[in-house]
Amino acid sequence: MNVVVVGGGSESIKRYAKVMLRRVNWAEAVKDEEEVDDDVNNDKPANKCVLVWQGSVARPSFNRYSVHECMTEAAARKIFADAGVAHYWDLEVNFADDET
Numbered sequence: 001m002n003v004v005v006v007g008g009g010s011e012s013i014k015r016y017a018k019v020m021l022r023r024v025n026w027a028e029a030v031k032d033e034e035e036v037d038d039d040v041n042n043d044k045p046a047n048k049c050v051l052v053w054q055g056s057v058a059r060p061s062f063n064r065y066s067v068h069e070c071m072t073e074a075a076a077r078k079i080f081a082d083a084g085v086a087h088y089w090d091l092e093v094n095f096a097d098d099e100t
Contacts, residue, residue, distance in 0.1 A: 003076070003092050005085075007060050020049050052095045053088075061085045 006016050030047040061083045070076035073093070080089040 001092070003089070005062060005088060007062060013054075017051065017054070021051060024049065050095075050097055052091055 004020070006013055008016075026047045026049050068076075068079050070079060073089075077086060077089045080086045
């Protein structure tokens with residue numbers, strides 16, 4: 001699972017959401033990887049991007065661009081907790097996609 005938190009002006013967020021949700025073909029990206037790796041498990045769920053939450057906040061929680069690779073849920077939650085937004089991780093973990 002990957003979590004992307006985006007901050008900025010309304011127009012730039014709108015354009016970024018359009019790229020992530022409409023333009024990028026996430027299922028096609030997985031197919032390209034499967035062609036390279038022959039012993040792939042076919043029981044994987046569909047690769048897709050969903051919007052979990054969108055809204056305004058009083059103050060930005062992240063001041064600069066950063067990428068974090070976390071091997072455990074606890075490590076990922078700590079990244080958000082350190083920024084004061086542990087509830088972002090809780091939203092993602094508890095999100096139930098209606099299309100599944």
